[in-house]
Amino acid sequence: MPVNLNGKSALVTGAAHGIGLAIARELAARGASVWVLDLERERPAEIAATIGAAGVAADVTDRESLGQAFSVLPALDIVVANAGTAIVAPLEETTASVWDRTIALNLSGLFHTVQLAAASMKPRRSGAIVLMASTNSYDGEPHLSAYNASKAGVLGILHTAANELGPWQIRVNAVNPGLIRTRLTQAAFDNEGVLKDYFRHVPLGRGGQPEEVARAVAFLASEEASFITGATLLVDGGQMAGKFGTWSEETASFQTDHWRLR
Numbered sequence: 467m468p469v470n471l472n473g474k475s476a477l478v479t480g481a482a483h484g485i486g487l488a489i490a491r492e493l494a495a496r497g498a499s500v501w502v503l504d505l506e507r508e509r510p511a512e513i514a515a516t517i518g519a520a521g522v523a524a525d526v527t528d529r530e531s532l533g534q535a536f537s538v539l540p541a542l543d544i545v546v547a548n549a550g551t552a553i554v555a556p557l558e559e560t561t562a563s564v565w566d567r568t569i570a571l572n573l574s575g576l577f578h579t580v581q582l583a584a585a586s587m588k589p590r591r592s593g594a595i596v597l598m599a600s601t602n603s604y605d606g607e608p609h610l611s612a613y614n615a616s617k618a619g620v621l622g623i624l625h626t627a628a629n630e631l632g633p634w635q636i637r638v639n640a641v642n643p644g645l646i647r648t649r650l651t652q653a654a655f656d657n658e659g660v661l662k663d664y665f666r667h668v669p670l671g672r673g674g675q676p677e678e679v680a681r682a683v684a685f686l687a688s689e690e691a692s693f694i695t696g697a698t699l700l701v702d703g704g705q706m707a708g709k710f711g712t713w714s715e716e717t718a719s720f721q722t723d724h725w726r727l728r
């Protein structure tokens with residue numbers, strides 16, 4: 467059955483670009499009234515207008531700014547806590563500032579979003595919250611210590627929130643994408659050598675598109691997932707199952723951005 471979100475109100479944070487924008491577009495296409503929340507400088511209202519949504523400017527790291535944004539919205543059925551970033555630096559060169567900025571956005575910002583979502587949903591005793599985790603919630607990918615710690619922390623919020631909000635019939639789930647093509651990962655996608663090595667360990671032999679994550683989020687946000695809470699859904703082409711290296715030159719070749727059997 468196709469995912470139907472008619473009559474639902476939805477907020478997506480960090481939705482002016484990349485995965486967040488794809489999620490906002492997907493939820494709107496499924497019938498939801500969508501609010502695109504992003505930093506004022508990213509012009510969320512303008513971007514929202516292009517996908518039939520509304521925009522709201524706020525900084526998720528600033529509790530007051532985020533609280534103000536929620537206060538002008540109607541009661542929400544769906545909240546997607548997506549805003550996040552990754553700053554690449556070896557462990558010993560990860561400055562206090564890089565650490566603090568990453569935790570403030572990926573973990574504290576997500577925490578504020580979940581708290582405000584719960585307050586919006588509790589009076590109606592229903593709702594669906596989807597958190598943006600990552601394969602890095604589990605993996606120690608080098609040069610991403612702050613990012614990996616923040617995304618592991620997202621699972622702590624996931625499990626606790628699912629536990630506490632279940633009695634209000636508010637479901638809380640997470641998606642864990644692998645490498646997805648956005649501006650955040652453009653440098654990797656511009657480097658064929660990096661992709662070849664990375665995707666050697668991905669059973670489907672390629673990276674993902676934001677729309678492929680968005681469809682998983684729409685499912686978890688919908689009634690199709692009515693008995694699912696506290697769950698994580700990998701959207702990674704099998705990466706977490708592919709530790710031993712799926713692809714080799716003996717049987718396959720790498721072309722531009724994907725492996726293919728010969």
Ligand SMILES: NC(=O)c1ccc[n+]([C@@H]2O[C@H](COP(=O)([O-])OP(=O)(O)OC[C@H]3O[C@@H](n4cnc5c(N)ncnc54)[C@H](O)[C@@H]3O)[C@@H](O)[C@H]2O)c1
Nearest residue numbers: 480482483484485525526548549550600643645646648650
């Ligand atoms: N791209 C990937 O491969 C990948 C993989 C796994 C998880 N993720 C996660 O997906 C999410 C989106 O990543 P993306 O690749 O689309 O990145 P992106 O940079 O394209 O988009 C991030 C969005 O968040 C917004 N944002 C940043 N700081 C904000 C703040 N303080 N308040 C409100 N909005 C803010 C940005 O303006 C932007 O619109 C992140 O949480 C990221 O960690 C991405």
